[in-house]
Amino acid sequence: MRVINAVADWFDHRLQLGAPLRETMEHPVPRETASWAYVFGSAALTIFGLQVVTGILLALVYVPSAGEAWNSLQALNHQVTFGWLIRGLHGWGSNFMIAIVLIHMVQVFLFGAYKFPRELTWIVGVLLLIVTLGMAFTGQVLRFDQDAYWGLGIGASIASRVPVAGPWVVDLMLGGPIIAGATLSRFFALHVFLIPGLLIAFVGVHVLLVLKLGVNEWPMPGRVVRRATYIHEYNEITHRDGVPFVPYAVWKDIFFSCAILLAIGACAVVLGPFGPSGPPDPTIIQTAPRPDFFFLWLYALLSLLPPSAETPILLIAPAVAIAALLALPFLAGEGEKSWRRRPIAVLMVLLAAVTLGALTRLGGAAPWSPSMNAWSGVPIPAQYVKGRTALERQGALVFQNKQCHNCHALGGDGGKRGPALDSVAVSLTRDQLIRQVIQGGGNMPAYGRNLNPAETNALVAFLQTLCPGGQAAAQDASRTQLESDARRD
Amino acid sequence: MFLKLGLLFGGFVGTTLGLPIVGYVLSPLARDRKARAGSWLSLGSVDQFPTGETRLSTYRNPGASAWDGDTANIACWVRRVDDNTFQVFATNCAHLGCPVRWFKQSGLFMCPCHGGAYYADGSRASGPPERGLFEYPHRVDRGTLQISAGEMPTPGPSAEASTDRPPCA
Numbered sequence: 001m002r003v004i005n006a007v008a009d010w011f012d013h014r015l016q017l018g019a020p021l022r023e024t025m026e027h028p029v030p031r032e033t034a035s036w037a038y039v040f041g042s043a044a045l046t047i048f049g050l051q052v053v054t055g056i057l058l059a060l061v062y063v064p065s066a067g068e069a070w071n072s073l074q075a076l077n078h079q080v081t082f083g084w085l086i087r088g089l090h091g092w093g094s095n096f097m098i099a100i101v102l103i104h105m106v107q108v109f110l111f112g113a114y115k116f117p118r119e120l121t122w123i124v125g126v127l128l129l130i131v132t133l134g135m136a137f138t139g140q141v142l143r144f145d146q147d148a149y150w151g152l153g154i155g156a157s158i159a160s161r162v163p164v165a166g167p168w169v170v171d172l173m174l175g176g177p178i179i180a181g182a183t184l185s186r187f188f189a190l191h192v193f194l195i196p197g198l199l200i201a202f203v204g205v206h207v208l209l210v211l212k213l214g215v216n217e218w219p220m221p222g223r224v225v226r227r228a229t230y231i232h233e234y235n236e237i238t239h240r241d242g243v244p245f246v247p248y249a250v251w252k253d254i255f256f257s258c259a260i261l262l263a264i265g266a267c268a269v270v271l272g273p274f275g276p277s278g279p280p281d282p283t284i285i286q287t288a289p290r291p292d293f294f295f296l297w298l299y300a301l302l303s304l305l306p307p308s309a310e311t312p313i314l315l316i317a318p319a320v321a322i323a324a325l326l327a328l329p330f331l332a333g334e335g336e337k338s339w340r341r342r343p344i345a346v347l348m349v350l351l352a353a354v355t356l357g358a359l360t361r362l363g364g365a366a367p368w369s370p371s372m373n374a375w376s377g378v379p380i381p382a383q384y385v386k387g388r389t390a391l392e393r394q395g396a397l398v399f400q401n402k403q404c405h406n407c408h409a410l411g412g413d414g415g416k417r418g419p420a421l422d423s424v425a426v427s428l429t430r431d432q433l434i435r436q437v438i439q440g441g442g443n444m445p446a447y448g449r450n451l452n453p454a455e456t457n458a459l460v461a462f463l464q465t466l467c468p469g470g471q472a473a474a475q476d477a478s479r480t481q482l483e484s485d486a487r488r489d
Numbered sequence: 490m491f492l493k494l495g496l497l498f499g500g501f502v503g504t505t506l507g508l509p510i511v512g513y514v515l516s517p518l519a520r521d522r523k524a525r526a527g528s529w530l531s532l533g534s535v536d537q538f539p540t541g542e543t544r545l546s547t548y549r550n551p552g553a554s555a556w557d558g559d560t561a562n563i564a565c566w567v568r569r570v571d572d573n574t575f576q577v578f579a580t581n582c583a584h585l586g587c588p589v590r591w592f593k594q595s596g597l598f599m600c601p602c603h604g605g606a607y608y609a610d611g612s613r614a615s616g617p618p619e620r621g622l623f624e625y626p627h628r629v630d631r632g633t634l635q636i637s638a639g640e641m642p643t644p645g646p647s648a649e650a651s652t653d654r655p656p657c658a
Contacts, residue, residue: 067558149560153586153641154602160645170643171517177640178563181556182517281559283547285580285588288601302585303603307619368604368616372590403595417604445606445614450596 024211025250028242032218034249037111039256040104041210045203046257047097050264051135054090055192062142064188066181066280069144073276088268091143094136096264098294101132106349112337113216115225119329121209126325128202131195133294138191140292144184145276150289152179154302161311179282214238215245219337226334288369296363297356303368304359367416374414375403381411388465395462398455402447410466418444425467429474433460529628529635532567538575538634543568543591543609546577551639565625566591566598567634568609575634578611579623579642586643589622598622619644 012018061080063072076083105125108114114122137155141148152174159173160166175182217237243249274292278284291299305313339346371378385396399405407417414420428436437456440446451459467473512519532546546567553561566578566589578598580588587602597614598607605616612621623642628635 065556065558066560067556070558150587150602153581156641157581157584157586157643157645160643162645166643166645168518170641170645172515174641175517176552178550178552179641180550180552180560181554181558183560279559281562282580282588283545283559283562283564285545285564285590287588289587299602303617305617307617310617369601370599370604370606372599372601375592375594401594403592403597403599406592406599440615443615445595445597445608447595449608450594 025246026244027211027214028238029215029245029249030217030237031241031243031248033215034243034252035218036252036256037107038215038249039253040100040107042253043257043260044097044100044104045207047093047100047260047264048199048203050093050261051090051097052196054086054093055196057086058090059192064142064184066144066184069142069184070276070279073143073145077273077276084273085268087273088271089264090139091274092264092267092271094139095293096260096267098132098136100260101129105129106353108216110339110342110345110349111216111219112225112339112342114329114332115335115337116227116230116329116333118209118213118216119333121206121213122329123326124202124206124209126322128199128206129325130322131199131202134195135191135199136292136294138187138195140295141184141187142191143274143276144280146278146280146284146287147275147289147291149179149280149282150287151291152183154289154291158314162315215249216337219339221336221338221340223338224334224336286372288372290366291363293360297359298363299366300359300363303366304362365416369415370403370406370417371415372406374405375400378405378413380405381413384410384466388462391458392462392465395458395460398451398459399462402450402455402459404459407444421463421466423466423468423471425464425473426471427474428463429476430460430464431476432474433463529630529637532565532577532634532636534632535569535575535629535634536632538567538569540569540571543593545580545591548636548638563638564588565636565638566622568611573629575627575629576611577625577627577634577636579625581623581642582618583613583620583622583642583644584616584618586641 008018058076061072061076061083063069073087076087078084108122108125141152156170156174156179159169162169171177173183174180175186214234217234223233278287290296302310302314336342380396380400385393388396405414407415409416409420410422412420424433434456436442436444437451437459438446438448447456464473528551530548530551532548538544538546544567545564547562547564550557550561550563564580566580568576568578570576578589582589582600582602582605584600584603584605587600589598589600589605589607591598596609598609598611600606600616600618603617605618606614607618607622608614610621611624613619625636625638627637
């Protein structure tokens with residue numbers, strides 16, 4: 001022990017870091033902040049540490065070359081000892097990091113911690129969110145598989161819509177006119193050098209600001225922030241009723257960080273690493289690219305926006321959202337901190353959560369995508385062909401062979417791109433069915449050129465049988481009138 | 490005085506070294522597109538494309554590097570309308586670039602991502618795309634079908650201004 005002390009003294013005599021470190025660790029924080037609500041920032045930092053370590057370990061094996069990256073990922077998964085585990089930890093760590101950063105952000109927002117004098121802490125936090133998402137997107141590209149390849153195509157297609165500079169932005173993003181070796185190389189440089197550099201710098205400033213300005217006190221309804229008096233009031237709280245950060249608050253941070261690491265480890269072991277899916281070969285077109293979990297909401301949005309609104313919203317909305325987040329501490333730098341007195345803030349969080357949650361769920365289900373194999377892989381329910389005439393059964397065959405099933409569900413199975421047709425005859429008459437099939441419309445292609453009259457006749461005969469539970473088939477009111485008029489005459 | 494001189498010297502050295510760095514970073518823009526667009530590459534004999542059919546064909550990206558691997562193998566859809574009339578479509582959906590698949594029976598190209606659909610002639614049928622499929626410039630030379638390629642088509646303004654630069658070339 002004496003030797004250790006002697007060595008420590010030797011270093012401290014030269015570095016002179018011991019006293020300031022001790023002072024930092026034992027700085028007083030408001031008593032209520034030694035709370036489980038204040039553990040998310042440190043957890044995000046811990047996961048970042050995990051990402052750095054596992055990232056360096058992966059770089060020992062990973063080959064950042066378009067021709068070899070996929071093979072090296074396979075080797076990591078199947079040949080290198082515990083390679084699958086390191087990939088799993090890095091991939092799940094990425095998901096957990098985004099989740100924890102978002103929770104941290106919500107907590108900071110609801111606790112009013114962005115208000116004076118912590119505006120810059122919030123701004124750097126917003127930058128940290130952006131670079132964290134940047135790490136997630138570039139990391140998804142380094143898992144150089146089919147999803148990464150087509151994901152790059154989507155990114156380039158969005159970038160190409162920038163007015164005037166679009167084509168140049170695409171070339172700079174891809175490193176040339178097409179997704180190729182140069183693309184992976186530059187995303188590797190972004191993911192491993194540039195963005196982590198920014199991340200480390202921003203984390204440094206963020207933590208420095210937290211130490212300089214002190215942890216935000218627990219918000220009390222009625223305790224209003226005023227620029228003139230806040231610093232004085234905060235100092236009073238910490239000195240009258242403060243506790244040293246170590247050990248009173250830090251043990252909760254340690255516990256929570258360890259629990260999160262354990263959860264990441266459990267996910268990595270039980271659920272394994274992400275992909276890679278098929279090789280990044282653009283001649284394999286039998287693929288349905290999907291983004292990673294935290295970009296599913298964007299994937300859903302891209303599908304649901306009206307085409308004409310897509311480009312402006314894609315290009316303007318992110319800029320507006322970032323500007324709003326950056327402007328927040330200047331627009332609401334003073335006033336109530338407690339969420340109990342800030343109903344609009346609470347509603348905004350709920351609105352954002354519900355919107356992102358709903359879009360993510362939709363993105364996972366992707367009802368707008370045709371079910372590409374339904375026509376050959378999903379049979380028509382037996383009760384829909386039982387006891388039908390030869391013509392109607394022929395129509396059922398047309399329904400399968402012409403891929404109608406890819407977009408329309410029957411009996412709950414099949415595509416969800418168009419409406420389910422289990423009761424189509426209740427709402428559409430024979431004439432309306434023929435018109436819809438031949439001319440299309442309402443997001444349905446016209447099939448006039450690809451169905452001969454006999455096929456159309458059979459298909460419509462089959463569709464006319466689809467009125468369940470003895471419901472009456474749709475009738476053309478004018479025709480009924482004409483027929484009754486004819487009978488009367 | 491000496492500080493100003495030093496800063497001036499620093500500015501001079503910084504500019505001298507900085508300009509080549511800017512040039513290096515912007516180098517993906519500097520390639521000569523026209524030279525590449527003028528060259529033709531073969532998809533093979535016209536006989537492998539039966540009249541009235543649409544088939545997947547592949548080619549090697551003309552600007553490929555040795556380390557591009559599989560990404561340099563590009564697919565395209567070839568439609569032979571009659572003896573001398575062809576259409577060559579990019580597989581990239583005109584919405585956001587996902588790979589469209591040809592369904593012969595219904596005569597439609599369908600996109601697996603956001604549900605775009607196109608008719609056999611490449612025109613837009615339904616879904617989010619605002620235009621038809623991208624087409625490669627092509628020609629028939631001594632019995633082989635040739636296309637001009639080398640760029641990923643994207644739905645931005647460059648693709649629309651197809652008069653001076655075809656979308657896929």
